[in-house]
Amino acid sequence: MMMKHLLKVSSMFSDHMVIQRNKPVHVRGVSSPGKTISVSLQDKKKNVIAGSNGEWFAAFPALPAGGPFSITVSDGESTIVLKDILAGDVWVCSGQSNMEMPLKDSKDAEKEISQAEFPLIRHCRIPQLASDVPVPEIECKWETCTPETSGQFTAVGYFFARHVHLEAGIPIGLLNSSWGGSEIEPWIPSDVFKDRRFKILLDRQNDALAKNNLKRHALSTHCNAMVHALASFPIKGFLWYQGESNACWAESYAKLFPAMIKSWRHAWHDGKLPFYFVQLAGFGTEKNIQENISWPELREAQAETLRLKNTGMAVAIDVGEADNIHPRNKQEVGRRLALLALSNTYNAELHSKSKEVFKQPIDRRVKTRHTFNKITISMIAKQYKVKCPCMSPSYARHRIAKSAVEIFFKDVGKGLCGGNGGKASGFSIAGKDRVFVDAEARIEKKNVVRVSSSLVPKPFAVRYAWTGCPDCNLMNSAGLPAVPFRTDRWPLATKGRMWPD
Numbered sequence: 001m002m003m004k005h006l007l008k009v010s011s012m013f014s015d016h017m018v019i020q021r022n023k024p025v026h027v028r029g030v031s032s033p034g035k036t037i038s039v040s041l042q043d044k045k046k047n048v049i050a051g052s053n054g055e056w057f058a059a060f061p062a063l064p065a066g067g068p069f070s071i072t073v074s075d076g077e078s079t080i081v082l083k084d085i086l087a088g089d090v091w092v093c094s095g096q097s098n099m100e101m102p103l104k105d106s107k108d109a110e111k112e113i114s115q116a117e118f119p120l121i122r123h124c125r126i127p128q129l130a131s132d133v134p135v136p137e138i139e140c141k142w143e144t145c146t147p148e149t150s151g152q153f154t155a156v157g158y159f160f161a162r163h164v165h166l167e168a169g170i171p172i173g174l175l176n177s178s179w180g181g182s183e184i185e186p187w188i189p190s191d192v193f194k195d196r197r198f199k200i201l202l203d204r205q206n207d208a209l210a211k212n213n214l215k216r217h218a219l220s221t222h223c224n225a226m227v228h229a230l231a232s233f234p235i236k237g238f239l240w241y242q243g244e245s246n247a248c249w250a251e252s253y254a255k256l257f258p259a260m261i262k263s264w265r266h267a268w269h270d271g272k273l274p275f276y277f278v279q280l281a282g283f284g285t286e287k288n289i290q291e292n293i294s295w296p297e298l299r300e301a302q303a304e305t306l307r308l309k310n311t312g313m314a315v316a317i318d319v320g321e322a323d324n325i326h327p328r329n330k331q332e333v334g335r336r337l338a339l340l341a342l343s344n345t346y347n348a349e350l351h352s353k354s355k356e357v358f359k360q361p362i363d364r365r366v367k368t369r370h371t372f373n374k375i376t377i378s379m380i381a382k383q384y385k386v387k388c389p390c391m392s393p394s395y396a397r398h399r400i401a402k403s404a405v406e407i408f409f410k411d412v413g414k415g416l417c418g419g420n421g422g423k424a425s426g427f428s429i430a431g432k433d434r435v436f437v438d439a440e441a442r443i444e445k446k447n448v449v450r451v452s453s454s455l456v457p458k459p460f461a462v463r464y465a466w467t468g469c470p471d472c473n474l475m476n477s478a479g480l481p482a483v484p485f486r487t488d489r490w491p492l493a494t495k496g497r498m499w500p501d
Contacts, residue, residue, distance in 0.1 A: 136229055185219050247280070257305045282316075393483070424442065
């Protein structure tokens, strides 16, 4: 006897959702086995038959940016109508508390929320769950961005979406899959830990299980419950803000982070999906000895991940708060992530389609001054003829010049900037004795900083912003802060430490 199921659509589909534009649309759900299911999307209709397990699947051609429209599903006995759906760009927002932080807790929250009237920005909060095995379905409720709803949106994601939407004129959907306090290990698929490089982590988890002393953020558990099911849903890319909980394990993070990025791209069957992340903001006072030692090393591990293609890092060293691990200035963090996306992702796309017009305009009945009813891609592309500055200046090479060290930078824009008279703060210098002292630094050329100290007549190494919450002021002409760095390859203070200790 076949089991009878009520007609259901995948919980990833709901009113107000954003479907990824320019990628095939796959609508799925369950019904009674053998039932004929009618699925309508805009002017297209598909009839499919539910399989022996009751599952059904309807595929539609890719949609250009546009909407709103409806999806109607019927089995002849009952009908489901999903309304107010947009085709746009969907970004997965993940990480720990600084990604989870809601708009209501950000800087100038009351003002920001009162102005958050963007019907073409949508947000979906993924439930915080952990599982030892992959979970096939996630309960998903999409919400339209209004002053009534936006206070619970991820602040970083919201400010990113606002900038991208207003610049590119495209609907933006945010899948907020974040959990405060989580290490990176729970976000990585279990297959990754079969790699011999990470076997020690798996062994330690098994020991913890045996002792019934396993942390809530165990290996792969968030990936299983909060990411796995999302991979069946096409997206534009990823936004990531995490690392505080891994600060003491920079050496392993340098291996785990790129492994996670590769595994997520593999799950979505797209090795080129953009992955933009935030480097740890400044945090810690002189009393915070651990942060002053470990946070610079974790930042270095994050920066090294830029070796992967289609990645970008928003430097946040200057927007941190010494006594607050959750800095409230998420506006600038979101803006810097948006700069990366607009320059690297949207810039190339707009130029490649410079003669194309949006075939599916946003319905004029949507009451917002932010729609793109008559804006064509060719018109938007004009804004990006000159690639907008999006990268922070970073170390390129150095040269020892007698009693000083000259540091050469890349991504300086029109030139490096610092304090009065070209002075730059945040540098330290050491000889071969490895004893670092505060250094004098001055911008000598467009891309060169000269570093020295009377206490180090024979310099060998230079470090910049190499503490928890450094006093540093070097930036490029676009106002983007320099990436913390070191010229030496001396052993890390956290070397050999693996999670959990």
